[in-house]
Amino acid sequence: MPASAELQTASDVVRQARKALDGATSSVGEVIDALGVASYTPLLIVPSLALVSPLSGVPGFTSVCGLLIAAVSLQQILQRPNLWLPGWLRRATISTDRARSAMLWFTRPARWLDTFTKRRLRGLVTPPLARLPQGICLIFGMVMPLLELIPFSSSILGAIIVVLATGMFMGDGLLVLIGMMLAMAVTGGLIVLI
Structure with missing residues (x-):
């Protein structure tokens, strides 16, 4: 799918997601609707960036982001024309002030x-x-909820997804290659830990 005409860079994605934050709390659905994506990759960039921010310390936040990343990735692979998310995931909220800081x-x-x-x-x-x-x-995305109690694991996986998603979004195969190499290294490390 082509990238949206409005969202051309990672900074555009962050800016648009920030505009969606309103009221005392903000939901996943509100941010997704504000992005108005013609491509799934911006929906991978936002939660993966959030995982490398201080928000990753919020209990349950890693699981919600991981499930969102998994759902978006699966539908991207299946080339679904429209994103579907379960209602409970769309309704998941976070403090707007905390999200704006992130x-x-x-x-x-x-x-x-x-x-x-x-x-x-x-x-x-x-x-x-x-x-x-x-x-x-x-x-x-699927393993993130399982790793919630292992410090920094979600931030490391989130950083790799940021690299991969940005590479896909910007059409940069070199960045994707770097992300895949990092993913192999981290996967090897996780297997040794487990």
Whole structure:
């Protein structure tokens, strides 16, 4: 799917998600609706960035983000024309003040990703090879709820998903390749720990 005309960079995604934050609490559904995505990848960037922010310390937050990442990745792999999420996941909320602080925190990493990325190695971001990074995001999303009690594990997985999703969104196969190499290294480390 092509990227939305409005959302062209990781910074655009962060900015648009921040605009969706309103009231005392904000829901997953409100942020998704505000992104108005024509591509699934912005919906991977936002929760994965949140996982490398201080929000990852909120009890249950890692599980919600992991399930969201898994649901989006699966539907991206299946090439569904419209995203479906269960009502309970769309209704999951967080304090708007806390979410805004996190958005400000990950403005800088998003800008850095924007300056680093460019269109290259396009074969890795188009089918059939695009299924590899999408599959990694799906697997990492599914295991996040299981790793909630292991310190920093969700932040590490979230950082890798940020790299993969930004690479897919920006059409940067080199960034995707770096993300896949990081994923293999981390997976090996997790297997040793378990």
